[in-house]
Amino acid sequence: GESVGLHLPTLSVQEGDNSIINCAYSNSASDYFIWYKQESGKGPQFIIDIRSNMDKRQGQRVTVLLNKTVKHLSLQIAATQPGDSAVYFCAEKRGLERGAQKLVFGQGTRLTINP
Amino acid sequence: EAQVTQNPRYLITVTGKKLTVTCSQNMNHEYMSWYRQDPGLGLRQIYYSMNVEVTDKGDVPEGYKVSRKEKRNFPLILESPSPNQTSLYFCASSTIAGVEQYFGPGTRLTVT
Numbered sequence: 001g002e003s004v005g006l007h008l009p010t011l012s013v014q015e016g017d018n019s020i021i022n023c024a025y026s027n028s029a030s031d032y033f034i035w036y037k038q039e040s041g042k043g044p045q046f047i048i049d050i051r052s053n054m055d056k057r058q059g060q061r062v063t064v065l066l067n068k069t070v071k072h073l074s075l076q077i078a079a080t081q082p083g084d085s086a087v088y089f090c091a092e093k094r095g096l097e098r099g100a101q102k103l104v105f106g107q108g109t110r111l112t113i114n115p
Numbered sequence: 116e117a118q119v120t121q122n123p124r125y126l127i128t129v130t131g132k133k134l135t136v137t138c139s140q141n142m143n144h145e146y147m148s149w150y151r152q153d154p155g156l157g158l159r160q161i162y163y164s165m166n167v168e169v170t171d172k173g174d175v176p177e178g179y180k181v182s183r184k185e186k187r188n189f190p191l192i193l194e195s196p197s198p199n200q201t202s203l204y205f206c207a208s209s210t211i212a213g214v215e216q217y218f219g220p221g222t223r224l225t226v227t
Binding site for chain 1: 163207
């Protein structure tokens with residue numbers, strides 16, 4: 001069935017190092033791919049998105065890469081900081097009838113930053 | 116401050132006792148949605164609404180109702196809660212074509 005999944009459920013990195021969080025998806029019909037960050041006790045927060053016709057998009061300390069050939073999405077965080085500790089979700093945005101939209105989320109990767 | 120609010124944040128109830136979780140947004144967004152978050156299953160969409168009086172089912176609508184009488188509010192109603200509805204619930208909103216959804220802080224519901 002349709003799914004958006006993650007390769008690794010947990011990831012630990014040293015403060016200051018770069019982090020790479022991966023995501024595999026199975027449905028090619030999505031028009032956007034999105035990364036959300038969820039800190040403990042809070043709702044998901046939008047980080048960055050990439051349109052399906054793009055390969056790379058950069059934000060502030062974050063880069064998202066999209067490889068449609070192998071249906072793979074990654075989030076790179078540069079110079080990780082303690083505040084980056086959270087669960088990261090990838091999501092697909094799919095258009096539905098009558099202009100509706102749907103977000104399909106992966107299961108999440110917990111990123112832990114070691115001092 | 117632009118935000119989505121939910122109430123209550125925590126709720127413990129018993130099987131069969133009707134409850135409502137409120138959701139309100141102050142961004143004049145047309146689109147609102149409810150999700151439930153369960154370990155190992157991620158976030159799954161329950162219902163969504165594209166505008167006032169327009170609602171539709173998501174992936175897991177069974178046992179839930181919603182209404183959209185005003186643009187800013189989108190309450191989630193559990194007419195007869197059951198233990199399998201114990202979960203963490205999130206409300207979200209966005210513009211109709213927007214990619215970014217704004218999420219509320221969550222409501223942790225326990226049904227005994």
